[in-house]
Amino acid sequence: AQKITQTQPGMFVQEKEAVTLDCTYDTSDPSYGLFWYKQPSSGEMIFLIYQGSYDQQNATEGRYSLNFQKARKSANLVISASQLGDSAMYFCAMSWRGSQGNLIFGKGTKLSVKP
Amino acid sequence: EPEVTQTPSHQVTQMGQEVILRCVPISNHLYFYWYRQILGQKVEFLVSFYNNEISEKSEIFDDQFSVERPDGSNFTLKIRSTKLEDSAMYFCASSEVRTSGARAGLQETQYFGPGTRLLVL
Numbered sequence A: 001a002q003k004i005t006q007t008q009p010g011m012f013v014q015e016k017e018a019v020t021l022d023c024t025y026d027t028s029d030p031s032y033g034l035f036w037y038k039q040p041s042s043g044e045m046i047f048l049i050y051q052g053s054y055d056q057q058n059a060t061e062g063r064y065s066l067n068f069q070k071a072r073k074s075a076n077l078v079i080s081a082s083q084l085g086d087s088a089m090y091f092c093a094m095s096w097r098g099s100q101g102n103l104i105f106g107k108g109t110k111l112s113v114k115p
Numbered sequence B: 001e002p003e004v005t006q007t008p009s010h011q012v013t014q015m016g017q018e019v020i021l022r023c024v025p026i027s028n029h030l031y032f033y034w035y036r037q038i039l040g041q042k043v044e045f046l047v048s049f050y051n052n053e054i055s056e057k058s059e060i061f062d063d064q065f066s067v068e069r070p071d072g073s074n075f076t077l078k079i080r081s082t083k084l085e086d087s088a089m090y091f092c093a094s095s096e097v098r099t100s101g102a103r104a105g106l107q108e109t110q111y112f113g114p115g116t117r118l119l120v121l
Helices: none
Strands: A003-005 A010-014 A019-021 A024-026 A032-039 A046-052 A064-069 A074-079 A088-096 A109-114 B005-007 B010-013 B019-024 B031-037 B044-050 B053-057 B065-068 B075-079 B088-095 B116-120
Touching: A003 A088, A010 A019, A019 A109, A024 A074, A032 A064, A032 A074, A046 A064, A046 A074, A074 A088, B005 B088, B010 B019, B019 B031, B019 B088, B019 B116, B044 B065, B044 B075, B075 B088
Parallel strands: A010 A109, B010 B116
Antiparallel strands: A003 A024, A019 A074, A032 A046, A032 A088, A064 A074, A088 A109, B005 B019, B019 B075, B031 B044, B031 B088, B044 B053, B065 B075, B088 B116
C-alpha cells in the first residue's frame, strides 16, 4: 500500500538560513508524483513544488527545491533563505497512476522561523 | 492567476442537518476533488470526479455524502445528515489531465481552494 511519512512533527530555523523538511514515500507503482503543500495558520493549502517519478532533475521553484532520491524513496523539501512568512505546516503528498490522481498526505511538519 | 474558490468559508450546523459545500474549480480543469482535514490531523481524500461521474472515492465517502456538478462551473459536496465527527475543514481541489507522454493519464498538480470550516454542534 502507498504511504507517505514525515518524521519531523516540528522544526525551528533561523531567519535567512536554509532548512530541509523530510519526506519518505512508499509505492510499487513506477509512475507517481510527489508534491509539497504549505498550510499557513489561516488554513488554506498552497501548492509549492512537484516532482514526477520520471523527472531526471530535482524540481526547483524559487526558494524551494526538492531533493529527490528515488532509490531511497525520499523527497525532501529544501527552503533556502527562510523568511518569517515561511512559518507554517508543510505537507508532503503523493499521487500514482493507480490512484486516479487522488493524493495521500503525510502528517505534516510544523516549521517555525525565528527572527 | 486563476484559483479555486469555495463558499462558505465557515459553516455551523446542528447535528442531523444537511449541508452543501460549494466550490468553483479553475475553469479549464477537468478533475475535481474533495478532501477533508480534521483539526490537527492530516488531509484525507474523500472523492474525485471526472466527466460528470465519481472516478474514485475513499471509505470515508459513505452514503451520507454526495457530489454534484450542477452546472458548468460549480462543484458541490452534500452531507445529508451531519454528525459531530464531520466537523473538519473541507477542501476542494482541481487539476488538468496530462494527456500525452510518459506520464499520460497521471493528473497534473491539484490546486486547492481556501477550504470551508464546518462545525457540527
